[in-house]
Amino acid sequence: MENFKLFLNxxxxxxxxxxxxxxQYFKDRSLPKNNYFxxxxxxxxxxxFIKKGTLRTYYLNEKSEEVTSCFCTxxxxxxxxxxxxxxxxxxxxxxxxxxxxxxxxxxxxxxNLYQKSSVWQNIGRIIAERQYMVMEQYANVLCNETAxxxxxxxxKEEPSILNKASVNDIASYLGVTRRTLxxxxxxxxx
Numbered sequence: 001m002e003n004f005k006l007f008l009n010x011x012x013x014x015x016x017x018x019x020x021x022x023x024q025y026f027k028d029r030s031l032p033k034n035n036y037f038x039x040x041x042x043x044x045x046x047x048x049f050i051k052k053g054t055l056r057t058y059y060l061n062e063k064s065e066e067v068t069s070c071f072c073t074x075x076x077x078x079x080x081x082x083x084x085x086x087x088x089x090x091x092x093x094x095x096x097x098x099x100x101x102x103x104x105x106x107x108x109x110x111x112n113l114y115q116k117s118s119v120w121q122n123i124g125r126i127i128a129e130r131q132y133m134v135m136e137q138y139a140n141v142l143c144n145e146t147a148x149x150x151x152x153x154x155x156k157e158e159p160s161i162l163n164k165a166s167v168n169d170i171a172s173y174l175g176v177t178r179r180t181l182x183x184x185x186x187x188x189x190x
Contacts, residue, residue: 004049011126025109031100038094044080046104053100054164059092068173071161147176151184
């Protein structure tokens with residue numbers, strides 16, 4: 001719970017008492033490699049703080065091919081935000097790419113926290129704002145960076161992903177084929 005508390009305090013000050021009063025709403029969960037946290041077509045009922053491990057978020061394109069849109073790493077939150085907030089079926093799936101330890105809260109409990117605590121209302125607002133910025137940055141990267149630039153960004157910002165994710169997942173995240181990814185890797189190592 002200590003890393004979760006540090007995460008929350010990076011958003012807004014949370015007193016020890018505030019944290020203790022509401023920590024009972026969060027439950028530990030283990031998610032073995034290849035298991036799902038969220039499934040396309042089903043309502044995502046939970047938000048998770050990733051204590052250990054890595055997940056990938058993907059969707060199926062018009063050819064029913066998996067397209068990785070995000071890698072979710074330790075000490076960050078994940079959920080299918082649109083599904084969670086609207087309580088409508090998810091357009092995304094979120095899958096563990098290694099054994100993962102989570103701290104989860106369900107939709108009803110989070111709504112209760114918002115009703116009981118202005119601190120948690122503030123946390124929710126800040127998280128929503130940050131998620132919007134992340135999505136805007138991702139859209140900007142997709143539109144304005146070459147595949148090689150995207151790969152170099154991944155290498156700089158999340159180098160562990162290159163050892164954890166499959167070649168197919170990395171290629172789909174970058175929007176390239178496996179062959180193009182191999183060429184990019186070769187160019188960078190020369």
